[in-house]
Amino acid sequence: MLKKMKMEKLSPFVLFWLLLLAVASFQVRSLTLTPSINDDVLGLIVFKADIQDPTRKLSSWNEDDDTPCSWNGVRCNPRLNRVTELTLDGFSLSGRIGRGLLRLEFLRKLSLAKNNLSGTISPNLAKLESLRSIDLSENSLSGFIPDDFFKQCGSLKSVSLANNMFSGNIPGSLGSCATLAAIDLSRNRFSGSLPVGIWGLSGLRSLDLSGNMLEGEIPKGVQALSNLRSINLSKNKFSGKVPDEIGSCLLLRSIDFSLNSFSGLVPQTMQKLSLCRYLNLSGNSFVGEVPEWIGEMESLETLDLSMNKFSGQVPDSIGKLKSLKVLNFSANGLNGSLPASMENNVNLLALDFSNNSMTGDLPRWIFNSENKAGRNVDNASSTSSGASFQRIQVLDFSRNLFSGELSFDIRALSSLKMLNLSWNSLVGPVPGTIGELKALDVLDLSQNQLNGSIPMEIGGAYSLKDLRLNANILEGKIPTSIEKCTLLRTLIISQNKLSGPIPVEIGKLSSLENVDLSFNSLTGTLPKQLANLPRLSSFNISHNNLQGELPAGNFFNAISPTAVSGNPLICGSVVNKSCPAVLPKPIVLNPNTTGDSISGELPPNVGHRRIVLSISALIAIGAAAFIVVGVIAITVLNLRVKSSTSRSAAPLTFSSGEEFSRSPTTDANSGKLVMFSGEPDFSTGAHALLNKDCELGRGGFGAVYRTVLQDGRSVAIKKLTVSSLVKSQEEFEREVKKLGKITHPNLVALEGYYWTPSLQLLISEFVSGGSLHKHLHEGSGGNYLSWHDRFRLILGTAKSLAHLHQSNIIHYNIKSSNVLIDASGEPKLGDFGLARLLPMLDRYVLSSKIQSALGYMAPEFACRTVKITEKCDVYGFGVLVMEVVTGKRPVEYMEDDVVVLCDIVRGALEEGRVDECVDGRLQGKFPVEEAIPVMKLGLICTSQVPSNRPDMGEVVKILELIRSPSESQEDSG
Known part of the structure; x- marks a missing residue:
C-alpha cells in the first residue's frame, strides 16, 4: 500500500521524465535507421578539403547547404535525394583522393578523369557496393594497387585507371568482378603476368591493357570471353603464340596485339571473325x-x-x-x-x-x-x-x-x-602531272634511275612540304616555279647532274629548313636572298662549281666547311679563303678638279688608293648631275609655291593634346601638334619656321630650325621636305610615338611632332654645343678636342647606337654632323629612325636622302641582293671612329684625286705606322695604348663583309676594355 502511495505521489515527475526519455529514444532510433542527407554534404566537403581547385570549379560546394544535389559535378537520385554520380572530368584539380568519398553510400558513378590528382588511391574505394563505374584516367596517380582492391567490387561494370603511373602487378581480385564489362588499365607501369581470372570474365566487352610492361602468354581459356568486342594488348612484352581460341570470340570488332613478341602463325580460326x-x-x-x-x-x-x-x-x-x-x-x-x-x-x-x-x-x-x-x-x-x-x-x-x-x-x-x-x-x-596533285605534302622519288629534268609543273604542287629527288640522273636547271611551293621545308635534290645557277626564288621559301644541293654541276654565285631564310638549319652545296662569297647571315656565318667543300671558287672565312673586292667603293667627285685625269690606282705599298675618273666619265656624270639638280630645283620651287599658297590660304594652327584643331572654316591645312611633355604652344609662333635667321642647318630630309617654347626652353624643329614619301598620318604618328619613347643619355630626345597632309615637323631637344663635325673640321686655333673628349664622344655614340639596336631601330645615317655635343661635353646622336617614316625603304631613298655624306655608306648599299641590317650602322660608326681619331674627313679631296679615309688607315696599319694617323693637333698628348686599338676597332667595323663586323654591344665592351686607367691624368688641352 505504501509503495502504491509513493508511486501515486511521484507519478507526475515520473511521467515527465518518461516522456523526455521516450522522445530522446525516438530521435536516436531515427538517426540510426534513417540516414541524414548531411552525410553526403560532409563526405564531399571532406573530399574537397584534400584537393586544390585553381579554377574554382567547386565554388558552389557550400558546407552550409542541406543537400549537395545542386553542386557542380554532382547528380542525385530524385527519389532518395542522395548523391549517385560525381563527375569532375577536366576540372584542373590536384591533390589526393581522400576518404571523404567513402561516405557516399549511394554513389554509382565516380569520374575524376583528366585532372592532376596524385598519390595512391584508397584501398576501400572499390568496396562501395553501389559503385558501377570508376574512371580515374589521365591523372598522376601512382603506387601499387593492393591485390584485394576489387575483392568486394559488388556490381562494378567499368573501371578505367588509364594514363597514370600505377606500377606493380594488376590486382588478382580484378578477376573476381564477374559483372565487369570494361577494363582499361592502359598507359601505366604495370608488370608481371595477367591474373588468370580475367580470361574468365564472360561479361567483358572491352579490355585495354596497352602501354604497360606485362608479359607472359595468352592462356587457352580466352574463349570464355564470348562477349568481347575489343581487345588491346599492344606495347607490352607478351610472347608465345596467339591461341586458336581467339576465333571463338565471334563478336570481336577490334584486335590490337602490336609491338609485342608474339610468334608463330596467325591462328586460322581468326577467319571466323567476320565482324572484325x-x-x-x-x-x-x-x-x-x-x-x-x-x-x-x-x-x-x-x-x-x-x-x-x-x-x-x-x-x-x-x-x-x-x-x-x-x-x-x-x-x-x-x-x-x-x-x-x-x-x-x-x-x-x-x-x-x-x-x-x-x-x-x-x-x-x-x-x-x-x-x-x-x-x-x-x-x-x-x-x-x-x-x-x-x-x-x-x-x-x-x-x-x-x-x-x-x-x-x-x-x-x-x-x-x-x-x-x-x-x-x-x-x-618525272611526270609533269605531279603538278596536278594540289594536296601533296611529301614527294620522295630518290634513289632511283630517273632522268630528264625536274618538270616546271612541280610548282603546281603548292602544298609540298618535303621534296626528295636525290640520287637519280636528273639534268637541266632547278625550275624557278619552285617558288610557288611556299610551304616547302625540305628540299633534297643532291647526287644528280643538275646545272645552271641556284634560283633566286629559293630565297623566297621562308619555311625551308633542310636543303641539300650537293654533288651536282651547279654554277654561278649563291643568291644573297638565302640569308633571309629564318628557319634554315642545314644547307649543303658541296661538290658543285659554285663561286663567290657565301650569303651574309647568322646561319651562313656558322655553316660547316664540309657543306661548301668541293667548290674551288667559293671564298670567305668559312673556307679560309679571302674574296676579291667585288663590292664597289663609294663614287666621289673632286669639285676642285679642272684638268684631265687618267684612271688608275696607286701601288698597294702607298698608304692609300686613288680613285680617279676619266674626262668622259666626268662629263657624263656632270651632265647627269646637272639634269638631276635642275629637276630638284624645279621640284623645290613647285613645293615652295604650293607651300606658300597653302600658308596664305590658312595659317598654321597648333594645339596641344591628341585632337585636331580646326579653324572656323575647317580648312584641311590646319594641323595637329602633339608634345610628349605637354607643353602647350610656341612663343614665337609658326613664322619662326619660315625665318631664315632661325635656321640651324639643312639635311637630306629637310631644314632644321630653332624656336622657343613658352617656358623659355629652346627646341629644334626639323621640317620634313619629303612629304610625298611620308606614310599616312596613322602610320606617321605611330612611328613617331615609338621614337619618342626611346630615351638614352646619348640620344637627342624627340619631344613632339606636327602633322598636316602637306607639312610634317619633328620637335627635338636643342643641343647647344654644336655638332662633332663642326668641332673636328671647323675649329680654329687652340680650340680642339682633347683625346679624353674624343674617347668620351666615341664611347657615348657607341652606347647610343647599341641602345637603338636593342630597340630594333637602325639609324642608317651615321655621320659626324649628326653627333651633337651638349654643354657637359657628352655626345647626343640625332636624326635616328627617320627611315621608319618612309613607306619605301629602298636603296635609292637610303642613298639619296639619308646617306647624304659620302664615305659613311656601307658597301652593301651598292648591292641590291645584300640585306640592310644593323651592320650598316656599325660600318658608319667605324668610319666615324677613324674620323674622330685622325681629325680627317671620311673623304679628302686632293689636287688630282680623292682619297678615302679607310684606305689611309688600313694602309698605315699594314705598314705598322698607325700612330702617325692620329690627329696632329694632339701633338703627342694621347695614350698610344688607347689610340691604336681604337683605330683598329674602327677598321674592323668597316669590314667589307657585314658578318665580320661586331655588333654595337660588343663594340661598347671593347671600348670599355681599351679605356686607360691613366686617362684622368691626361691634359685636357
Missing part, C-alpha cells in the same frame, strides 16, 4: 605467308601486318576486302608483284608496302596510264580505273625492287598527300 574491322599484328615475329583466308574477314577496314617475318606473295583474296581503308604490309619479306585483285579495294586511304622485296612494274590499277579516269566518267560503276582510288592519301612503295618507267597519269589521285617511291629501280622522266 580493325586487326593490328604489327611489330611481332609472326612467320609464314599472309594467309589466303584473310579475305574472309570481310569487315576489315584496317589491316596492319607490318614489321613481322611474313614471306611469299600477297594473296589474291586481299581484293575481297571491299571496306579496307588502311593496308600496311611494310617491313616484311614479301616478294612478287601486287595482285590485280587489289583494284577492288577502292576505299583505300593508305597503302604501305615499303621495305619488302616486291618486283615488277608499279601497279597499273593505281597508276592510271590509259586514260582510265576518262572511261570511268562514262561508266560510273567501273572499278578498274585510276579514278577509283581518288580517295587514297598515302602511297608508300619505297625500298623494294620495282622497275619500269613512271609513264603514268596520276591526276586522278587528287587526295594524295604522300607519295614515296624511293629506293627502287624506276627509270624515265
Whole structure:
C-alpha cells in the first residue's frame, strides 16, 4: 500500500521524465535507421578539403547547404535525394583522393578523369557496393594497387585507371568482378603476368591493357570471353603464340596485339571473325605467308601486318576486302608483284608496302596510264580505273625492287598527300602531272634511275612540304616555279647532274629548313636572298662549281666547311679563303678638279688608293648631275609655291593634346601638334619656321630650325621636305610615338611632332654645343678636342647606337654632323629612325636622302641582293671612329684625286705606322695604348663583309676594355 502511495505521489515527475526519455529514444532510433542527407554534404566537403581547385570549379560546394544535389559535378537520385554520380572530368584539380568519398553510400558513378590528382588511391574505394563505374584516367596517380582492391567490387561494370603511373602487378581480385564489362588499365607501369581470372570474365566487352610492361602468354581459356568486342594488348612484352581460341570470340570488332613478341602463325580460326574491322599484328615475329583466308574477314577496314617475318606473295583474296581503308604490309619479306585483285579495294586511304622485296612494274590499277579516269566518267560503276582510288592519301612503295618507267597519269589521285617511291629501280622522266596533285605534302622519288629534268609543273604542287629527288640522273636547271611551293621545308635534290645557277626564288621559301644541293654541276654565285631564310638549319652545296662569297647571315656565318667543300671558287672565312673586292667603293667627285685625269690606282705599298675618273666619265656624270639638280630645283620651287599658297590660304594652327584643331572654316591645312611633355604652344609662333635667321642647318630630309617654347626652353624643329614619301598620318604618328619613347643619355630626345597632309615637323631637344663635325673640321686655333673628349664622344655614340639596336631601330645615317655635343661635353646622336617614316625603304631613298655624306655608306648599299641590317650602322660608326681619331674627313679631296679615309688607315696599319694617323693637333698628348686599338676597332667595323663586323654591344665592351686607367691624368688641352 505504501509503495502504491509513493508511486501515486511521484507519478507526475515520473511521467515527465518518461516522456523526455521516450522522445530522446525516438530521435536516436531515427538517426540510426534513417540516414541524414548531411552525410553526403560532409563526405564531399571532406573530399574537397584534400584537393586544390585553381579554377574554382567547386565554388558552389557550400558546407552550409542541406543537400549537395545542386553542386557542380554532382547528380542525385530524385527519389532518395542522395548523391549517385560525381563527375569532375577536366576540372584542373590536384591533390589526393581522400576518404571523404567513402561516405557516399549511394554513389554509382565516380569520374575524376583528366585532372592532376596524385598519390595512391584508397584501398576501400572499390568496396562501395553501389559503385558501377570508376574512371580515374589521365591523372598522376601512382603506387601499387593492393591485390584485394576489387575483392568486394559488388556490381562494378567499368573501371578505367588509364594514363597514370600505377606500377606493380594488376590486382588478382580484378578477376573476381564477374559483372565487369570494361577494363582499361592502359598507359601505366604495370608488370608481371595477367591474373588468370580475367580470361574468365564472360561479361567483358572491352579490355585495354596497352602501354604497360606485362608479359607472359595468352592462356587457352580466352574463349570464355564470348562477349568481347575489343581487345588491346599492344606495347607490352607478351610472347608465345596467339591461341586458336581467339576465333571463338565471334563478336570481336577490334584486335590490337602490336609491338609485342608474339610468334608463330596467325591462328586460322581468326577467319571466323567476320565482324572484325580493325586487326593490328604489327611489330611481332609472326612467320609464314599472309594467309589466303584473310579475305574472309570481310569487315576489315584496317589491316596492319607490318614489321613481322611474313614471306611469299600477297594473296589474291586481299581484293575481297571491299571496306579496307588502311593496308600496311611494310617491313616484311614479301616478294612478287601486287595482285590485280587489289583494284577492288577502292576505299583505300593508305597503302604501305615499303621495305619488302616486291618486283615488277608499279601497279597499273593505281597508276592510271590509259586514260582510265576518262572511261570511268562514262561508266560510273567501273572499278578498274585510276579514278577509283581518288580517295587514297598515302602511297608508300619505297625500298623494294620495282622497275619500269613512271609513264603514268596520276591526276586522278587528287587526295594524295604522300607519295614515296624511293629506293627502287624506276627509270624515265618525272611526270609533269605531279603538278596536278594540289594536296601533296611529301614527294620522295630518290634513289632511283630517273632522268630528264625536274618538270616546271612541280610548282603546281603548292602544298609540298618535303621534296626528295636525290640520287637519280636528273639534268637541266632547278625550275624557278619552285617558288610557288611556299610551304616547302625540305628540299633534297643532291647526287644528280643538275646545272645552271641556284634560283633566286629559293630565297623566297621562308619555311625551308633542310636543303641539300650537293654533288651536282651547279654554277654561278649563291643568291644573297638565302640569308633571309629564318628557319634554315642545314644547307649543303658541296661538290658543285659554285663561286663567290657565301650569303651574309647568322646561319651562313656558322655553316660547316664540309657543306661548301668541293667548290674551288667559293671564298670567305668559312673556307679560309679571302674574296676579291667585288663590292664597289663609294663614287666621289673632286669639285676642285679642272684638268684631265687618267684612271688608275696607286701601288698597294702607298698608304692609300686613288680613285680617279676619266674626262668622259666626268662629263657624263656632270651632265647627269646637272639634269638631276635642275629637276630638284624645279621640284623645290613647285613645293615652295604650293607651300606658300597653302600658308596664305590658312595659317598654321597648333594645339596641344591628341585632337585636331580646326579653324572656323575647317580648312584641311590646319594641323595637329602633339608634345610628349605637354607643353602647350610656341612663343614665337609658326613664322619662326619660315625665318631664315632661325635656321640651324639643312639635311637630306629637310631644314632644321630653332624656336622657343613658352617656358623659355629652346627646341629644334626639323621640317620634313619629303612629304610625298611620308606614310599616312596613322602610320606617321605611330612611328613617331615609338621614337619618342626611346630615351638614352646619348640620344637627342624627340619631344613632339606636327602633322598636316602637306607639312610634317619633328620637335627635338636643342643641343647647344654644336655638332662633332663642326668641332673636328671647323675649329680654329687652340680650340680642339682633347683625346679624353674624343674617347668620351666615341664611347657615348657607341652606347647610343647599341641602345637603338636593342630597340630594333637602325639609324642608317651615321655621320659626324649628326653627333651633337651638349654643354657637359657628352655626345647626343640625332636624326635616328627617320627611315621608319618612309613607306619605301629602298636603296635609292637610303642613298639619296639619308646617306647624304659620302664615305659613311656601307658597301652593301651598292648591292641590291645584300640585306640592310644593323651592320650598316656599325660600318658608319667605324668610319666615324677613324674620323674622330685622325681629325680627317671620311673623304679628302686632293689636287688630282680623292682619297678615302679607310684606305689611309688600313694602309698605315699594314705598314705598322698607325700612330702617325692620329690627329696632329694632339701633338703627342694621347695614350698610344688607347689610340691604336681604337683605330683598329674602327677598321674592323668597316669590314667589307657585314658578318665580320661586331655588333654595337660588343663594340661598347671593347671600348670599355681599351679605356686607360691613366686617362684622368691626361691634359685636357
